[in-house]
Amino acid sequence: MTQQFYVSPEQLMKDRADFARKGIARGRSVVVISCADGIALVAENPSPSLHKIGEIYDKIAFAAVGKYNEFESLRQAGVRYADVRGYSYDREDVTARGLASVYAQSLGAVFTAEQKPFEVELAVAEVGHTQADDHLYRLTFDGSIADENGFVVMGGLAEQVAETVAGGWKDDLDLAGALRLAVKALATDKEVDALPGTAVEAAVLDRSPESGRGSRRAFRRLRAEEITQLLAGEA
Amino acid sequence: MQDPAAGHLATQATSSFTEHLQRSRPELLPFNQVLPAGQIPPVPHATTIVALSYPGGVLMAGDRRATMGNVIASRHIEKVFPADEYSVLGIAGTAGLALDITRLFQVELEHYEKIEGTLLSLDGKANRLGAMIRGNLPMAMQGLAVIPLFAGFDQAAGVGRLFSYDVTGGRYEELEHHSVGSGSVFARGALKKLWRPNLTEDGAVAVAVEALYDAADDDSATGGPDPVRQLWPVVYTVNRAGARRVPERELAAIAGSIVESRAVAGREA
Numbered sequence: 119m120t121q122q123f124y125v126s127p128e129q130l131m132k133d134r135a136d137f138a139r140k141g142i143a144r145g146r147s148v149v150v151i152s153c154a155d156g157i158a159l160v161a162e163n164p165s166p167s168l169h170k171i172g173e174i175y176d177k178i179a180f181a182a183v184g185k186y187n188e189f190e191s192l193r194q195a196g197v198r199y200a201d202v203r204g205y206s207y208d209r210e211d212v213t214a215r216g217l218a219s220v221y222a223q224s225l226g227a228v229f230t231a232e233q234k235p236f237e238v239e240l241a242v243a244e245v246g247h248t249q250a251d252d253h254l255y256r257l258t259f260d261g262s263i264a265d266e267n268g269f270v271v272m273g274g275l276a277e278q279v280a281e282t283v284a285g286g287w288k289d290d291l292d293l294a295g296a297l298r299l300a301v302k303a304l305a306t307d308k309e310v311d312a313l314p315g316t317a318v319e320a321a322v323l324d325r326s327p328e329s330g331r332g333s334r335r336a337f338r339r340l341r342a343e344e345i346t347q348l349l350a351g352e353a
Numbered sequence: 354m355q356d357p358a359a360g361h362l363a364t365q366a367t368s369s370f371t372e373h374l375q376r377s378r379p380e381l382l383p384f385n386q387v388l389p390a391g392q393i394p395p396v397p398h399a400t401t402i403v404a405l406s407y408p409g410g411v412l413m414a415g416d417r418r419a420t421m422g423n424v425i426a427s428r429h430i431e432k433v434f435p436a437d438e439y440s441v442l443g444i445a446g447t448a449g450l451a452l453d454i455t456r457l458f459q460v461e462l463e464h465y466e467k468i469e470g471t472l473l474s475l476d477g478k479a480n481r482l483g484a485m486i487r488g489n490l491p492m493a494m495q496g497l498a499v500i501p502l503f504a505g506f507d508q509a510a511g512v513g514r515l516f517s518y519d520v521t522g523g524r525y526e527e528l529e530h531h532s533v534g535s536g537s538v539f540a541r542g543a544l545k546k547l548w549r550p551n552l553t554e555d556g557a558v559a560v561a562v563e564a565l566y567d568a569a570d571d572d573s574a575t576g577g578p579d580p581v582r583q584l585w586p587v588v589y590t591v592n593r594a595g596a597r598r599v600p601e602r603e604l605a606a607i608a609g610s611i612v613e614s615r616a617v618a619g620r621e622a
Contacts, residue, residue, distance in 0.1 A: 198370075202381070
Protein backbone atom coordinates (compact mmCIF):
# COMPACT_ATOMS: atom_id res chain seq x y z
CA MET A 119 0.00 0.00 0.00
CA THR A 120 1.34 3.36 -0.92
CA GLN A 121 1.81 5.91 1.82
CA GLN A 122 0.02 9.22 1.32
CA PHE A 123 2.25 12.27 1.39
CA TYR A 124 1.63 14.55 4.29
CA VAL A 125 0.63 18.07 3.29
CA SER A 126 0.16 20.60 6.06
CA PRO A 127 -3.21 22.36 6.17
CA GLU A 128 -1.44 25.70 5.71
CA GLN A 129 0.18 24.49 2.52
CA LEU A 130 -3.03 22.92 1.25
CA MET A 131 -5.04 26.11 1.73
CA LYS A 132 -2.27 28.22 0.25
CA ASP A 133 -2.12 26.02 -2.85
CA ARG A 134 -5.86 26.20 -3.29
CA ALA A 135 -5.89 29.95 -2.87
CA ASP A 136 -3.06 30.37 -5.38
CA PHE A 137 -4.89 28.15 -7.83
CA ALA A 138 -8.13 30.12 -7.51
CA ARG A 139 -6.34 33.47 -7.68
CA LYS A 140 -4.58 32.47 -10.89
CA GLY A 141 -7.86 31.45 -12.50
CA ILE A 142 -9.49 34.75 -11.56
CA ALA A 143 -6.53 36.88 -12.64
CA ARG A 144 -6.81 35.52 -16.18
CA GLY A 145 -10.30 37.00 -16.57
CA ARG A 146 -11.34 40.48 -17.53
CA SER A 147 -12.43 42.88 -14.82
CA VAL A 148 -15.81 44.00 -13.55
CA VAL A 149 -16.56 47.33 -11.90
CA VAL A 150 -19.57 48.06 -9.69
CA ILE A 151 -20.07 51.74 -8.85
CA SER A 152 -22.63 53.44 -6.67
CA CYS A 153 -23.74 56.75 -8.19
CA ALA A 154 -26.47 59.33 -7.78
CA ASP A 155 -28.89 57.55 -10.18
CA GLY A 156 -28.34 54.11 -8.70
CA ILE A 157 -25.68 51.45 -8.96
CA ALA A 158 -23.88 50.89 -12.26
CA LEU A 159 -22.44 47.46 -13.03
CA VAL A 160 -19.94 47.43 -15.84
CA ALA A 161 -17.90 44.55 -17.28
CA GLU A 162 -15.56 44.06 -20.14
CA ASN A 163 -17.36 41.34 -22.04
CA PRO A 164 -17.41 40.86 -25.80
CA SER A 165 -20.22 38.26 -25.64
CA PRO A 166 -23.72 39.68 -25.98
CA SER A 167 -25.38 36.61 -24.47
CA LEU A 168 -23.07 35.12 -21.82
CA HIS A 169 -23.53 37.61 -19.06
CA LYS A 170 -21.24 38.45 -16.16
CA ILE A 171 -23.89 40.71 -14.65
CA GLY A 172 -27.34 39.53 -13.70
CA GLU A 173 -30.54 40.37 -11.88
CA ILE A 174 -31.17 38.56 -8.62
CA TYR A 175 -34.18 40.34 -7.17
CA ASP A 176 -36.08 43.62 -7.04
CA LYS A 177 -33.19 45.75 -5.84
CA ILE A 178 -30.36 43.24 -5.94
CA ALA A 179 -27.88 42.51 -8.73
CA PHE A 180 -24.95 40.21 -9.15
CA ALA A 181 -21.63 40.60 -10.93
CA ALA A 182 -18.86 38.05 -11.23
CA VAL A 183 -15.48 37.28 -12.70
CA GLY A 184 -13.79 33.92 -13.19
CA LYS A 185 -15.12 30.69 -14.60
CA TYR A 186 -18.44 31.16 -16.35
CA ASN A 187 -20.00 27.79 -15.44
CA GLU A 188 -19.15 28.28 -11.78
CA PHE A 189 -20.46 31.80 -11.31
CA GLU A 190 -23.49 31.07 -13.49
CA SER A 191 -24.47 28.22 -11.17
CA LEU A 192 -23.99 30.58 -8.21
CA ARG A 193 -26.14 33.22 -9.89
CA GLN A 194 -28.93 30.73 -10.51
CA ALA A 195 -28.70 29.49 -6.94
CA GLY A 196 -28.96 33.12 -5.81
CA VAL A 197 -32.09 33.69 -7.90
CA ARG A 198 -33.65 30.54 -6.42
CA TYR A 199 -32.73 31.56 -2.88
CA ALA A 200 -34.15 35.06 -3.37
CA ASP A 201 -37.35 33.92 -5.08
CA VAL A 202 -38.10 31.28 -2.44
CA ARG A 203 -37.43 33.73 0.35
CA GLY A 204 -39.52 36.48 -1.23
CA TYR A 205 -42.33 34.04 -1.94
CA SER A 206 -42.45 32.49 1.50
CA TYR A 207 -41.95 35.71 3.51
CA ASP A 208 -42.32 38.94 1.61
CA ARG A 209 -40.50 40.70 -1.20
CA GLU A 210 -38.99 43.25 1.16
CA ASP A 211 -37.45 40.50 3.28
CA VAL A 212 -34.94 39.66 0.56
CA THR A 213 -31.74 41.54 1.27
CA ALA A 214 -28.26 41.62 -0.22
CA ARG A 215 -26.83 40.87 3.22
CA GLY A 216 -28.76 37.61 3.46
CA LEU A 217 -27.80 36.60 -0.05
CA ALA A 218 -24.15 37.52 0.44
CA SER A 219 -23.88 35.43 3.59
CA VAL A 220 -25.41 32.43 1.80
CA TYR A 221 -22.85 32.88 -0.97
CA ALA A 222 -20.07 33.21 1.59
CA GLN A 223 -21.11 29.93 3.21
CA SER A 224 -21.27 28.01 -0.07
CA LEU A 225 -17.98 29.41 -1.32
CA GLY A 226 -16.32 28.65 2.01
CA ALA A 227 -17.67 25.09 2.02
CA VAL A 228 -16.48 24.46 -1.53
CA PHE A 229 -13.07 25.98 -0.76
CA THR A 230 -12.38 23.69 2.18
CA ALA A 231 -14.23 20.50 1.29
CA GLU A 232 -14.31 20.07 -2.47
CA GLN A 233 -11.69 18.78 -4.91
CA LYS A 234 -11.14 22.22 -6.34
CA PRO A 235 -12.17 25.68 -5.11
CA PHE A 236 -14.41 27.89 -7.23
CA GLU A 237 -12.35 30.21 -9.41
CA VAL A 238 -14.72 33.11 -8.99
CA GLU A 239 -15.10 36.44 -7.31
CA LEU A 240 -18.56 37.91 -6.82
CA ALA A 241 -20.14 41.22 -6.05
CA VAL A 242 -23.66 41.52 -4.64
CA ALA A 243 -25.18 44.99 -4.90
CA GLU A 244 -28.39 46.33 -3.38
CA VAL A 245 -29.67 49.76 -4.29
CA GLY A 246 -31.26 51.92 -1.57
CA HIS A 247 -33.37 55.07 -1.56
CA THR A 248 -30.27 57.16 -0.91
CA GLN A 249 -26.65 56.48 -1.64
CA ALA A 250 -26.03 55.91 2.06
CA ASP A 251 -28.46 52.95 1.92
CA ASP A 252 -26.62 51.23 -0.92
CA HIS A 253 -24.94 47.94 -0.07
CA LEU A 254 -22.00 46.52 -1.94
CA TYR A 255 -20.58 43.17 -0.89
CA ARG A 256 -17.55 41.57 -2.38
CA LEU A 257 -17.04 37.82 -2.03
CA THR A 258 -13.91 35.91 -2.82
CA PHE A 259 -13.31 32.25 -3.73
CA ASP A 260 -12.63 31.21 -0.09
CA GLY A 261 -15.86 32.67 1.25
CA SER A 262 -14.41 35.89 2.65
CA ILE A 263 -16.87 38.70 2.55
CA ALA A 264 -16.20 42.43 2.55
CA ASP A 265 -18.64 45.33 2.82
CA GLU A 266 -17.36 47.92 0.34
CA ASN A 267 -18.02 51.61 0.19
CA GLY A 268 -18.70 53.36 -3.11
CA PHE A 269 -17.35 50.84 -5.57
CA VAL A 270 -16.06 47.29 -6.08
CA VAL A 271 -13.48 46.18 -8.62
CA MET A 272 -12.78 42.50 -9.32
CA GLY A 273 -10.85 40.38 -11.80
CA GLY A 274 -7.50 40.51 -13.51
CA LEU A 275 -5.48 43.66 -12.78
CA ALA A 276 -8.05 44.61 -10.16
CA GLU A 277 -5.57 46.82 -8.31
CA GLN A 278 -4.72 49.04 -11.27
CA VAL A 279 -8.38 49.28 -12.29
CA ALA A 280 -9.37 50.10 -8.70
CA GLU A 281 -6.74 52.84 -8.58
CA THR A 282 -8.27 54.57 -11.62
CA VAL A 283 -11.80 54.21 -10.22
CA ALA A 284 -10.70 55.55 -6.82
CA GLY A 285 -9.07 58.52 -8.55
CA GLY A 286 -12.25 59.52 -10.36
CA TRP A 287 -15.00 58.47 -7.96
CA LYS A 288 -17.25 61.09 -6.41
CA ASP A 289 -20.55 60.34 -4.74
CA ASP A 290 -22.46 62.77 -6.96
CA LEU A 291 -21.54 61.04 -10.24
CA ASP A 292 -24.51 60.48 -12.51
CA LEU A 293 -25.01 57.26 -14.47
CA ALA A 294 -23.19 58.48 -17.58
CA GLY A 295 -20.30 59.72 -15.44
CA ALA A 296 -20.07 56.42 -13.56
CA LEU A 297 -20.18 54.47 -16.81
CA ARG A 298 -17.45 56.61 -18.36
CA LEU A 299 -15.25 56.22 -15.29
CA ALA A 300 -15.75 52.45 -15.25
CA VAL A 301 -15.00 52.04 -18.94
CA LYS A 302 -11.92 54.22 -18.62
CA ALA A 303 -10.73 52.14 -15.68
CA LEU A 304 -11.39 48.85 -17.48
CA ALA A 305 -9.14 50.04 -20.31
CA THR A 306 -6.26 50.59 -17.87
CA ASP A 307 -4.04 47.89 -19.34
CA LYS A 308 -5.02 48.49 -22.95
CA GLU A 309 -3.31 50.59 -25.59
CA VAL A 310 -6.57 52.40 -26.26
CA ASP A 311 -8.00 55.12 -23.99
CA ALA A 312 -11.41 53.56 -23.66
CA LEU A 313 -13.22 50.41 -24.70
CA PRO A 314 -15.80 50.58 -27.48
CA GLY A 315 -19.43 50.29 -26.38
CA THR A 316 -19.78 46.87 -27.99
CA ALA A 317 -17.08 45.31 -25.80
CA VAL A 318 -18.83 46.45 -22.64
CA GLU A 319 -21.65 44.79 -20.76
CA ALA A 320 -23.46 47.19 -18.49
CA ALA A 321 -26.53 47.27 -16.30
CA VAL A 322 -27.95 49.62 -13.74
CA LEU A 323 -29.97 49.26 -10.56
CA ASP A 324 -32.24 52.31 -10.72
CA ARG A 325 -32.65 54.16 -7.44
CA SER A 326 -36.38 54.77 -7.89
CA PRO A 327 -37.78 52.28 -10.42
CA GLU A 328 -41.38 52.67 -9.19
CA SER A 329 -41.63 56.32 -10.19
CA GLY A 330 -39.38 56.03 -13.23
CA ARG A 331 -40.66 52.87 -14.88
CA GLY A 332 -43.63 51.76 -12.80
CA SER A 333 -41.86 48.55 -11.83
CA ARG A 334 -40.47 47.38 -8.51
CA ARG A 335 -37.61 45.71 -10.38
CA ALA A 336 -34.68 48.08 -10.34
CA PHE A 337 -32.39 46.06 -12.61
CA ARG A 338 -32.09 47.26 -16.17
CA ARG A 339 -29.63 45.93 -18.72
CA LEU A 340 -28.24 48.66 -20.96
CA ARG A 341 -28.33 47.97 -24.69
CA ALA A 342 -25.17 48.47 -26.76
CA GLU A 343 -26.50 51.61 -28.41
CA GLU A 344 -27.52 53.02 -25.03
CA ILE A 345 -24.01 52.39 -23.70
CA THR A 346 -22.43 54.06 -26.73
CA GLN A 347 -24.78 57.00 -26.32
CA LEU A 348 -24.01 57.41 -22.62
CA LEU A 349 -20.28 57.12 -23.25
CA ALA A 350 -20.43 59.71 -26.01
CA GLY A 351 -22.17 62.29 -23.79
CA GLU A 352 -20.04 65.27 -22.75
CA ALA A 353 -18.09 64.66 -19.55
CA MET B 354 -18.13 10.14 -21.21
CA GLN B 355 -21.07 11.25 -19.10
CA ASP B 356 -20.19 12.26 -15.60
CA PRO B 357 -23.00 10.95 -13.41
CA ALA B 358 -22.65 13.88 -11.01
CA ALA B 359 -22.97 16.38 -13.86
CA GLY B 360 -26.00 14.55 -15.21
CA HIS B 361 -27.58 14.71 -11.78
CA LEU B 362 -26.91 18.44 -11.62
CA ALA B 363 -28.45 18.99 -15.05
CA THR B 364 -31.66 17.22 -14.07
CA GLN B 365 -31.78 19.28 -10.86
CA ALA B 366 -31.45 22.55 -12.76
CA THR B 367 -34.81 23.98 -13.73
CA SER B 368 -36.05 27.31 -14.97
CA SER B 369 -39.38 26.70 -13.28
CA PHE B 370 -39.92 28.10 -9.81
CA THR B 371 -42.82 25.72 -9.21
CA GLU B 372 -40.66 22.69 -9.98
CA HIS B 373 -37.97 24.04 -7.71
CA LEU B 374 -40.49 24.40 -4.87
CA GLN B 375 -41.89 20.96 -5.58
CA ARG B 376 -38.43 19.50 -4.99
CA SER B 377 -37.05 21.64 -2.23
CA ARG B 378 -40.01 23.20 -0.35
CA PRO B 379 -43.21 21.37 -1.37
CA GLU B 380 -45.03 22.69 1.69
CA LEU B 381 -44.91 26.20 0.20
CA LEU B 382 -47.03 25.28 -2.82
CA PRO B 383 -50.62 26.48 -2.47
CA PHE B 384 -52.05 23.23 -3.82
CA ASN B 385 -49.85 20.53 -2.37
CA GLN B 386 -52.00 19.54 0.57
CA VAL B 387 -54.12 16.48 1.12
CA LEU B 388 -57.33 17.60 2.71
CA PRO B 389 -58.79 15.50 5.52
CA ALA B 390 -62.38 14.31 5.29
CA GLY B 391 -64.94 16.77 6.59
CA GLN B 392 -66.90 19.87 5.76
CA ILE B 393 -64.99 22.79 4.28
CA PRO B 394 -65.87 25.92 6.23
CA PRO B 395 -67.11 28.90 4.22
CA VAL B 396 -64.30 30.86 2.58
CA PRO B 397 -64.41 34.06 0.51
CA HIS B 398 -65.13 33.72 -3.18
CA ALA B 399 -64.15 36.17 -5.82
CA THR B 400 -66.45 36.57 -8.79
CA THR B 401 -66.81 38.33 -12.10
CA ILE B 402 -63.88 38.93 -14.44
CA VAL B 403 -64.31 40.16 -17.99
CA ALA B 404 -61.71 40.36 -20.72
CA LEU B 405 -61.92 41.57 -24.27
CA SER B 406 -59.65 42.27 -27.17
CA TYR B 407 -59.36 45.45 -29.20
CA PRO B 408 -57.07 46.28 -32.09
CA GLY B 409 -53.54 46.36 -30.66
CA GLY B 410 -54.20 44.77 -27.31
CA VAL B 411 -56.37 43.13 -24.70
CA LEU B 412 -58.04 44.35 -21.55
CA MET B 413 -59.15 42.71 -18.33
CA ALA B 414 -61.46 44.03 -15.63
CA GLY B 415 -62.72 42.69 -12.33
CA ASP B 416 -65.23 43.92 -9.77
CA ARG B 417 -64.23 44.49 -6.13
CA ARG B 418 -66.54 42.18 -4.18
CA ALA B 419 -65.74 38.91 -2.40
CA THR B 420 -68.56 36.94 -0.85
CA MET B 421 -68.78 34.22 1.80
CA GLY B 422 -72.14 32.56 1.37
CA ASN B 423 -74.63 35.42 1.49
CA VAL B 424 -72.28 37.78 3.31
CA ILE B 425 -70.05 40.32 1.59
CA ALA B 426 -66.58 39.33 2.77
CA SER B 427 -64.77 42.24 1.15
CA ARG B 428 -65.61 45.31 -0.89
CA HIS B 429 -61.99 46.08 -1.69
CA ILE B 430 -60.59 42.83 -3.03
CA GLU B 431 -58.66 42.99 -6.29
CA LYS B 432 -59.03 40.10 -8.72
CA VAL B 433 -57.00 41.27 -11.70
CA PHE B 434 -53.22 41.33 -11.45
CA PRO B 435 -50.31 41.93 -13.75
CA ALA B 436 -48.57 38.57 -14.29
CA ASP B 437 -45.51 40.15 -15.84
CA GLU B 438 -44.76 43.10 -18.10
CA TYR B 439 -46.88 41.80 -21.00
CA SER B 440 -49.64 39.74 -19.43
CA VAL B 441 -52.37 39.95 -16.81
CA LEU B 442 -54.56 37.42 -15.08
CA GLY B 443 -57.89 37.56 -13.36
CA ILE B 444 -59.18 35.04 -10.86
CA ALA B 445 -62.56 33.71 -9.88
CA GLY B 446 -63.29 31.02 -7.31
CA THR B 447 -61.80 30.43 -3.86
CA ALA B 448 -60.11 33.73 -3.06
CA GLY B 449 -57.36 32.51 -0.74
CA LEU B 450 -56.08 29.84 -3.10
CA ALA B 451 -56.51 32.07 -6.11
CA LEU B 452 -54.38 34.82 -4.57
CA ASP B 453 -51.64 32.31 -3.74
CA ILE B 454 -51.72 30.80 -7.23
CA THR B 455 -51.49 34.31 -8.67
CA ARG B 456 -48.46 35.06 -6.53
CA LEU B 457 -46.85 31.77 -7.50
CA PHE B 458 -47.54 32.44 -11.17
CA GLN B 459 -46.00 35.91 -10.95
CA VAL B 460 -42.85 34.51 -9.35
CA GLU B 461 -42.80 31.65 -11.87
CA LEU B 462 -42.67 34.05 -14.82
CA GLU B 463 -40.14 36.37 -13.22
CA HIS B 464 -37.98 33.41 -12.17
CA TYR B 465 -37.90 32.04 -15.69
CA GLU B 466 -36.99 35.45 -17.04
CA LYS B 467 -34.10 35.84 -14.60
CA ILE B 468 -32.72 32.32 -15.03
CA GLU B 469 -33.02 32.20 -18.81
CA GLY B 470 -32.44 35.88 -19.54
CA THR B 471 -35.48 36.00 -21.82
CA LEU B 472 -39.25 36.20 -21.49
CA LEU B 473 -41.37 33.08 -21.77
CA SER B 474 -43.57 33.01 -24.90
CA LEU B 475 -47.23 33.86 -24.36
CA ASP B 476 -48.24 30.25 -25.11
CA GLY B 477 -45.61 29.11 -22.63
CA LYS B 478 -47.07 31.36 -19.94
CA ALA B 479 -50.60 30.17 -20.69
CA ASN B 480 -49.49 26.53 -20.42
CA ARG B 481 -47.71 27.11 -17.11
CA LEU B 482 -50.89 28.63 -15.69
CA GLY B 483 -52.84 25.61 -16.93
CA ALA B 484 -50.41 23.28 -15.16
CA MET B 485 -50.94 25.18 -11.90
CA ILE B 486 -54.71 24.97 -12.18
CA ARG B 487 -54.41 21.24 -12.81
CA GLY B 488 -52.19 21.03 -9.72
CA ASN B 489 -55.13 22.49 -7.82
CA LEU B 490 -57.54 19.82 -9.11
CA PRO B 491 -57.60 17.78 -5.85
CA MET B 492 -58.58 20.95 -3.98
CA ALA B 493 -61.16 21.78 -6.65
CA MET B 494 -62.75 18.37 -6.09
CA GLN B 495 -63.17 19.30 -2.42
CA GLY B 496 -64.95 22.48 -3.49
CA LEU B 497 -62.00 24.87 -3.53
CA ALA B 498 -61.85 25.60 -7.24
CA VAL B 499 -59.89 28.43 -8.81
CA ILE B 500 -60.72 29.56 -12.34
CA PRO B 501 -58.43 32.09 -13.96
CA LEU B 502 -58.66 34.15 -17.10
CA PHE B 503 -55.39 35.03 -18.77
CA ALA B 504 -54.62 37.75 -21.29
CA GLY B 505 -51.42 38.97 -22.78
CA PHE B 506 -49.72 40.60 -25.68
CA ASP B 507 -48.07 38.10 -28.02
CA GLN B 508 -44.92 39.92 -29.08
CA ALA B 509 -44.08 37.40 -31.80
CA ALA B 510 -47.48 37.73 -33.46
CA GLY B 511 -48.05 41.37 -32.48
CA VAL B 512 -51.59 40.80 -31.17
CA GLY B 513 -53.36 40.55 -27.85
CA ARG B 514 -54.64 37.06 -26.95
CA LEU B 515 -57.06 35.69 -24.42
CA PHE B 516 -57.15 32.29 -22.64
CA SER B 517 -59.75 30.68 -20.44
CA TYR B 518 -59.35 27.53 -18.31
CA ASP B 519 -61.40 24.79 -16.76
CA VAL B 520 -60.72 23.18 -13.36
CA THR B 521 -58.67 20.40 -14.96
CA GLY B 522 -56.21 22.95 -16.33
CA GLY B 523 -57.60 22.75 -19.84
CA ARG B 524 -56.61 25.84 -21.74
CA TYR B 525 -58.88 27.39 -24.36
CA GLU B 526 -58.04 30.35 -26.50
CA GLU B 527 -60.92 32.81 -26.68
CA LEU B 528 -61.60 35.27 -29.46
CA GLU B 529 -63.06 38.73 -29.03
CA HIS B 530 -64.13 38.49 -25.37
CA HIS B 531 -64.77 36.19 -22.43
CA SER B 532 -65.90 36.27 -18.84
CA VAL B 533 -65.60 34.00 -15.79
CA GLY B 534 -67.25 33.90 -12.38
CA SER B 535 -70.80 33.72 -11.09
CA GLY B 536 -71.80 36.95 -12.84
CA SER B 537 -70.23 35.87 -16.11
CA VAL B 538 -73.48 34.80 -17.76
CA PHE B 539 -74.80 38.34 -17.44
CA ALA B 540 -71.48 39.93 -18.36
CA ARG B 541 -71.24 37.77 -21.46
CA GLY B 542 -74.66 38.85 -22.60
CA ALA B 543 -73.60 42.46 -22.24
CA LEU B 544 -70.29 41.85 -24.00
CA LYS B 545 -72.04 40.25 -26.94
CA LYS B 546 -74.13 43.36 -27.45
CA LEU B 547 -71.50 45.98 -26.64
CA TRP B 548 -68.30 44.57 -28.14
CA ARG B 549 -67.52 45.41 -31.73
CA PRO B 550 -64.42 45.20 -33.85
CA ASN B 551 -62.29 48.34 -34.03
CA LEU B 552 -63.00 49.44 -30.49
CA THR B 553 -60.55 52.05 -29.25
CA GLU B 554 -58.77 51.37 -25.97
CA ASP B 555 -60.97 53.89 -24.15
CA GLY B 556 -64.05 52.38 -25.80
CA ALA B 557 -62.93 48.92 -24.68
CA VAL B 558 -62.55 50.10 -21.07
CA ALA B 559 -66.09 51.52 -21.19
CA VAL B 560 -67.46 48.24 -22.59
CA ALA B 561 -65.74 46.21 -19.85
CA VAL B 562 -67.05 48.48 -17.08
CA GLU B 563 -70.58 48.35 -18.51
CA ALA B 564 -70.43 44.54 -18.74
CA LEU B 565 -69.42 44.41 -15.06
CA TYR B 566 -72.25 46.80 -14.26
CA ASP B 567 -74.70 44.40 -15.89
CA ALA B 568 -73.20 41.46 -14.01
CA ALA B 569 -73.51 43.34 -10.71
CA ASP B 570 -77.11 44.22 -11.57
CA ASP B 571 -78.17 40.56 -11.61
CA ASP B 572 -75.53 38.65 -9.64
CA SER B 573 -75.49 39.26 -5.90
CA ALA B 574 -71.85 38.15 -5.65
CA THR B 575 -70.63 40.86 -8.01
CA GLY B 576 -70.18 44.41 -6.79
CA GLY B 577 -71.15 47.40 -8.92
CA PRO B 578 -69.44 50.79 -8.97
CA ASP B 579 -69.52 52.23 -5.44
CA PRO B 580 -69.61 56.06 -5.50
CA VAL B 581 -70.01 56.22 -1.70
CA ARG B 582 -66.67 54.52 -1.05
CA GLN B 583 -65.23 55.67 -4.38
CA LEU B 584 -64.58 52.08 -5.47
CA TRP B 585 -64.32 51.27 -9.13
CA PRO B 586 -63.44 48.07 -10.97
CA VAL B 587 -59.79 47.15 -11.42
CA VAL B 588 -58.93 47.42 -15.12
CA TYR B 589 -55.67 46.56 -16.84
CA THR B 590 -54.87 47.03 -20.51
CA VAL B 591 -52.04 45.17 -22.25
CA ASN B 592 -50.60 46.31 -25.52
CA ARG B 593 -47.22 46.53 -27.25
CA ALA B 594 -46.02 48.95 -24.57
CA GLY B 595 -46.85 46.51 -21.76
CA ALA B 596 -49.51 46.19 -19.07
CA ARG B 597 -51.01 49.35 -17.61
CA ARG B 598 -53.50 49.85 -14.82
CA VAL B 599 -56.24 52.25 -15.84
CA PRO B 600 -56.23 55.11 -13.29
CA GLU B 601 -59.08 55.50 -10.81
CA ARG B 602 -60.23 58.90 -12.03
CA GLU B 603 -60.74 57.58 -15.61
CA LEU B 604 -62.78 54.70 -14.21
CA ALA B 605 -64.78 57.04 -12.00
CA ALA B 606 -65.72 59.11 -15.05
CA ILE B 607 -66.67 56.06 -17.11
CA ALA B 608 -68.68 54.43 -14.30
CA GLY B 609 -70.34 57.79 -13.61
CA SER B 610 -71.46 58.21 -17.21
CA ILE B 611 -72.83 54.62 -17.35
CA VAL B 612 -74.86 55.14 -14.17
CA GLU B 613 -76.09 58.47 -15.48
CA SER B 614 -77.16 57.13 -18.88
CA ARG B 615 -79.01 54.26 -17.20
CA ALA B 616 -80.75 56.71 -14.86
CA VAL B 617 -81.79 58.87 -17.79
CA ALA B 618 -83.18 55.86 -19.66
CA GLY B 619 -85.25 55.08 -16.56
CA ARG B 620 -85.84 51.46 -17.52
CA GLU B 621 -86.43 48.63 -15.11
CA ALA B 622 -84.20 46.01 -16.79
